[in-house]
Amino acid sequence: MSQVLRGRAVGMLIAGMSTRDARELNVHFSTISRLQGRFREFGSTSNRPHNRRPHLTTLDQDLHIQHVHLQDRLRPATRTAAETIGLHNHRISAQTVRNRLREAHLHAHHPHRGLDLTPVHRRNRLEWVNSHMRWRLAGWRGVLFTDESRFTLFKADGRQRMWRHVGERFSDVNVVDRVDHGGGGVMVWAGICYGRRTQVHFIDRSLNAQRYRDDILGPIVVPYIQQHHLMLQHDNARPHVARICTQFLEAENIPVLEWPADSPDLSPIEHVCNALDWRIQQRVPVPANIQQLRTAIEEEWTNIPQATIDNLINSMRRRCVTLHEANGGHTRYSLVV
Incomplete structure (x- = not known):
């Protein structure tokens, strides 16, 4: 203070x-x-006398350290320490640089890994949000949000840590085996809307436009939308926007919500699929083969509370406002990619 x-x-x-x-x-x-x-x-609020080591940097140097690290967020502290001479011509350490940055409330964190949004993507996202930001809640509740997601048997989140002695890095007890391609997995299509959800549909072969029309749009999406009077949302994946699919939806009088490219942060189903993946990884025991994985997906999909889905759909207006404030850039709704 x-x-x-x-x-x-x-x-x-x-x-x-x-x-x-x-x-x-x-x-x-x-x-x-x-x-x-x-x-x-x-009788005073001043700090009591201390015997701590005096600062080796001046106030101007402290401000310079803050400035260069704000200009280059990935700049290592070792580089700044090597280029800075402290008081009495003393070299400063990288820890001194970190201390000065912490005193300025700057802390090192892993960067968020988001999609590469080009100026065209940002402009299109901003144009889309400007035309949809005034939608009422009832409008978003009338949309069927759909997506395909892949679930694998094994997943490394990069957060595992291991306690070991020096020189034991390659000991068998300290090696975690890497499984190629996640040990196998399944592709799943699903849809959500306010108050309900579709059943999960497993995609056994690579999805192209014809299979998307014949296996998903025709038997699942069209009857569901006609029954509940909804609007379809899907992203701009090639099978979704292929001519045979767009013509099929037009012939069936299915309204489709226009969607900007590279905008998973706007779709609430992305977060539902992320929650589904987390619930599968928390199962005891975890699925050990593809059949167990399929069973776990079906069970956990129905176990997701409907209130969670409804809250995510209700967040659409907040997502639009956040995207508008970000000028079409990354938002806090982005998931790690």
């Missing part, structure tokens, strides 16, 4: 406000409590 903020907090406490009420300063109440105890004991 700055000295001005400390003085303001003490003034509020003297005026009779409790430590919890003083949280309106955007500081945890325990910090306010310690500040109150220090003021009662020493």
Whole structure:
């Protein structure tokens, strides 16, 4: 806390406000409590004398360190340390750079891996959201969101860590076997709308436009949409936008929601499929073969609460507002790719 903020907090406490009420300063109440105890004991809010190592960088150098790392977010601390000379011609360490960045509330995190959105993609996404941002909730509740997803038997999320001694990296106990192509998997088509969902449909062969029309659109999508008076949403995958499919949907009088390319963050079914995958990975025991995987997909698909699906569909207006604020760029609804 700055000295001005400390003085303001003490003034509020003297005026009779409790430590919890003083949280309106955007500081945890325990910090306010310690500040109150220090003021009662020493009559001051200043930090007590300490024997910590003095800073090797000046205030201008601290600002420069912040600036270069904000300009280049992937810049390593070691590079900045090698290019910076501290006080008394002392070299600074990479840890010093990290300390200065943490003091400026800059912390190192894994970057979000999103789709490569070109200027054309961003412009099309922005045009789409401008024409749909004023849709009412009832409009989004009348859309059948559909998609295909692949589920594999084995998945490495990159977050596993292992405790080992130095020099034991290649010991058998420290090696996790990698399974090519996830050990096999299945492709699944499914659809969701407000208040209901379709059954999952397993795609046994590679999906092309003719199979999409004959195996999915004709027997599943068209009767479902006609029964519940919905609008179809699917992305711009080649089988979806092929001429034989578009002509078939026009002949059946099926309304199709226009969709911008590379926009999985706008589709709530992407998050439903992600939740389905997570539920499958949490099963005990996990599926060990393709048949067990198919059974797990069918069971967990029906176990997803309908309220979860409805909340995701209700978020469509918020997704549009977020995309508009991002000027057609990445949004917080993006999943890791």
